[in-house]
Amino acid sequence: MASFYFSKSQPLRWGIIGCGSVTEVKSGPAYRLTEGFEITAVMCRHLEKAADYAERHKVPLFTSDASEVIDNPDIDAVYIATPPDTHKFYGLKVAEAGKPCCIEKPMAPSYADSLEIFNAFQEKDLPFFIAYYRRSLPRFLKVKEWLDEGAIGELRHVHWVKTRTASLLDKSEKYNWRTDAKIAPAGYFDDLASHGLDLFTFLLGDIKEATGVSSNQQGLYSALDTVAGSWIHKNGITGSGSWNFGSYQPLDKVKIIGAKGEIHFSVLHEEPIQLLSETRKESVFIEHPKHLHQFHVANMKKHLLGEMIHPSTGATGLHTSWVMDKILGNLV
Incomplete structure (x- = not known):
């Protein structure tokens, strides 16, 4: 069990990197509707899209600069919801900032990149989840x-x-x-x-x-x-x-x-x-629930409170990346 916990008396403040279609109904609202969680900031490379998302989903802060989310002392954890090619870039920055993280699936475009991300969180003993939410449905x-x-x-x-x-x-x-x-x-x-x-x-x-x-x-x-x-x-x-x-x-x-x-x-x-x-x-x-990540996010809360081990962690996501690369012939 990871060593990071949050207090039931204080909400866990999430920042979202990327505000594409997956965050509109599937995932984003699940963070806002989970008791003890809140979305404090959202980032998109296009500032106007971040502003629009923030207004519609009642998110206090929005930005086009990921560092303003990842390095923000008022953000406790980060959900990376970008396409796979940027998962490693943002994931390593979140690990460096010492914050728990959930990354959209697949973990990265390759097993090698997935392993690098996994090791970064492992070295700091940080809670790290992959959005394979079907394990919780x-x-x-x-x-x-x-x-x-x-x-x-x-x-x-x-x-x-x-x-x-x-x-x-x-x-x-x-x-x-x-x-x-x-x-x-x-x-x-x-x-x-x-x-x-x-x-x-x-x-x-x-x-x-x-x-x-x-x-x-x-x-x-x-x-x-x-x-x-x-x-x-x-x-x-x-x-x-x-x-x-x-x-x-x-x-x-x-x-x-x-x-x-x-x-x-x-x-x-x-x-x-x-x-x-x-x-x-x-x-x-x-x-299925309206917000498909509902049970996945609820289980992250239980994991962070020390009540259970989440079924979709960095370790399980890494294994899936290995299997995919093996099928594709990218690994000997």
Whole structure:
């Protein structure tokens, strides 16, 4: 358990670096609505956007200079919500400032950068979280409950197929960082597949080996648009996945196979979770909260109060970065 705690009598004052779409509904309001937390400052490179965000979300301070958030003595902790290519730059500055931090996923565009960020926080024994919020969502905790109780017997294999059509955004002149190889080298794999791979290690345990192939089939943008991978968890469970972002229809199907049944669910789509075994057939729909980071942020509060260890820390996020780089062939 990290050594940093905050007092229940004093709010923990958060600063947000980046105020893009993810902070509008998914994440930002969760910090404001969590008792004992408040958003004190927000930064965006475009001052007018920071001002607009601050006005709409009732944030007292706004700036276009990240140091005015990170080094501000009135800011206790920092949430980095920028695209992945700047996570290392800002993360190292937050670690140097000696403040707890949550970084959006993926942790960084590469395992090497992720490791550097992790080590910086580790050296100062600072609480460090990655926004893999699915580890805290009730829908996936129900899947974990079924697995832990042995509902489908000894676990054998997990398989995930994730596809999407080539969006108009990809084909237009409007900029999209998710298709820019300088920011997200593997494109939507970096942005979307990271969620599932992280979730699988949470549900099934760490991965000991992974491999894969990847390419750019469509030629619509500089980043990769198709990836296929396979892996094996430390406990012997095998896994495979296919991610194609130029398919004719969107698809998001996960199947966990056990000796006595299967569990089906979607990582990103709003679908019921299903249990099919020799003795049980269940289909459960557990609605996600309006602000998807709600439980993730609430668990950060509990972690900082010493009440629990958060399920998504720098260590778990680092492992996910390693798995992704292995599948992409970036690590020997």
